[in-house]
Amino acid sequence: MLKNELDTPSLILDLDLFEQNHRKVRSLAEAAGKKLRPHAKTHKCPDIAKLQSASGGCVGVCAAKLSEAEKLADAGISDILITSPVAAPWKIARLPELDRRSPGLMITADHPDQVRALARTAAGSGRRLRILVDVDPEMGRTGVAFSEAPEFAGLIASYPSLELVGMQCYAGHLQHIPSWDERRKTDLRLMEKAAAVFRRIRSAIPSCRIFTGTGTGTLPADLNIPELTDVQVGSYGFMDSEYLAVEHGCGAFLPALRIVTSVISANHRNFATVDAGTKAVYVTPGAPPRVIRGNGFLPGWEYDWSFGDEHGRVVHPEGEVLRPGDRLEMCVSHCDPTINLFDVIYGCRGDEVERCFPVTLRGCCR
Numbered sequence: 001m002l003k004n005e006l007d008t009p010s011l012i013l014d015l016d017l018f019e020q021n022h023r024k025v026r027s028l029a030e031a032a033g034k035k036l037r038p039h040a041k042t043h044k045c046p047d048i049a050k051l052q053s054a055s056g057g058c059v060g061v062c063a064a065k066l067s068e069a070e071k072l073a074d075a076g077i078s079d080i081l082i083t084s085p086v087a088a089p090w091k092i093a094r095l096p097e098l099d100r101r102s103p104g105l106m107i108t109a110d111h112p113d114q115v116r117a118l119a120r121t122a123a124g125s126g127r128r129l130r131i132l133v134d135v136d137p138e139m140g141r142t143g144v145a146f147s148e149a150p151e152f153a154g155l156i157a158s159y160p161s162l163e164l165v166g167m168q169c170y171a172g173h174l175q176h177i178p179s180w181d182e183r184r185k186t187d188l189r190l191m192e193k194a195a196a197v198f199r200r201i202r203s204a205i206p207s208c209r210i211f212t213g214t215g216t217g218t219l220p221a222d223l224n225i226p227e228l229t230d231v232q233v234g235s236y237g238f239m240d241s242e243y244l245a246v247e248h249g250c251g252a253f254l255p256a257l258r259i260v261t262s263v264i265s266a267n268h269r270n271f272a273t274v275d276a277g278t279k280a281v282y283v284t285p286g287a288p289p290r291v292i293r294g295n296g297f298l299p300g301w302e303y304d305w306s307f308g309d310e311h312g313r314v315v316h317p318e319g320e321v322l323r324p325g326d327r328l329e330m331c332v333s334h335c336d337p338t339i340n341l342f343d344v345i346y347g348c349r350g351d352e353v354e355r356c357f358p359v360t361l362r363g364c365c366r
């Protein structure tokens with residue numbers, strides 16, 4: 001099938017660009033002596049997780065939530081790290097079975113109550129669960145404070161049914177700082193503190209070997225932290241308007257993920273209506289989709305969500321003429337939640353659709 005024959009709106013992944021992005025991350029990580037643990041929360045496709053793993057240099061895959069991890073396990077994927085703390089008792093109760101089905105499962109925790117519940121469940125099931133301390137990167141979202149992390153790690157290690165295997169510190173609030181220099185400096189200050197905490201924990205508890213974190217925005221800075229063992233990058237392969245708007249310390253990754261949309265009404269001099277509205281492109285204020293031709297953004301073309309659920313407005317320079325049925329490609333606002341709006345990503349090479357990636361983890365927010 002040809003890309004031009006896809007119904008619209010459709011989500012496509014330019015495979016050449018995705019592979020280039022992946023090769024770039026892989027070689028940066030390899031040069032710094034780090035492993036990859038790509039985050040599946042971005043693409044939500046087990047088949048893409050398998051492609052990333054098959055390319056080498058990976059030690060596992062990340063899932064944001066238990067339901068994502070369960071779907072990855074259904075697809076035969078092992079070595080999954082759940083990067084959000086698992087709190088509800090009915091979720092903790094499912095972990096031993098998931099661990100049985102998917103060897104190498106790891107779970108993050110940030111509260112003594114969770115640790116006690118995890119330890120009880122693990123002891124009752126006869127399976128030892130592998131735990132990472134989630135450390136708060138001074139953002140406040142999840143994690144224990146740096147100062148409390150060593151004691152908390154000791155609590156985890158005190159339970160025979162749990163194995164403390166590492167520490168996670170993911171600085172989500174730094175990833176999109178526009179200036180690379182400011183992002184790099186802020187990130188290094190933070191990650192050096194995290195590294196000191198990791199050294200303390202590791203010297204007291206030798207099984208604590210993993211120090212994981214990092215997103216696409218802080219990757220080039222984090223690679224300078226000697227203690228960091230692996231990077232959890234997700235967006236790098238796909239990219240979006242948010243990430244393409246910030247400076248990158250290693251040169252920008254390429255806009256591999258795109259939405260193909262069609263003009264459905266074109267009765268105005270300088271704008272047209274396309275068939276992708278808020279149901280097809282996640283609304284991220286300040287980071288609208290951008291119209292792409294080839295690999296470059298078209299100057300003077302702007303998308304906005306002002307036409308609502310079903311329709312988008314594309315403003316274009318006067319003199320450009322659009323007609324109903326014309327197709328446009330746009331990079332999306334924010335890749336993760338936009339992918340979550342689709343059942344399939346079409347993997348395209350040039351003009352051809354090479355393969356389909358079912359978005360199997362779609363809706364797995366539990």
Ligand SMILES: Cc1ncc(COP(=O)(O)O)c(C=O)c1O
Nearest residue numbers: 039083170215216232233234235
């Ligand atoms: C815990 C965690 N690790 C890694 C990532 C991947 O970050 P990015 O998509 O910026 O590469 C995310 C994304 O939100 C995350 O929440």
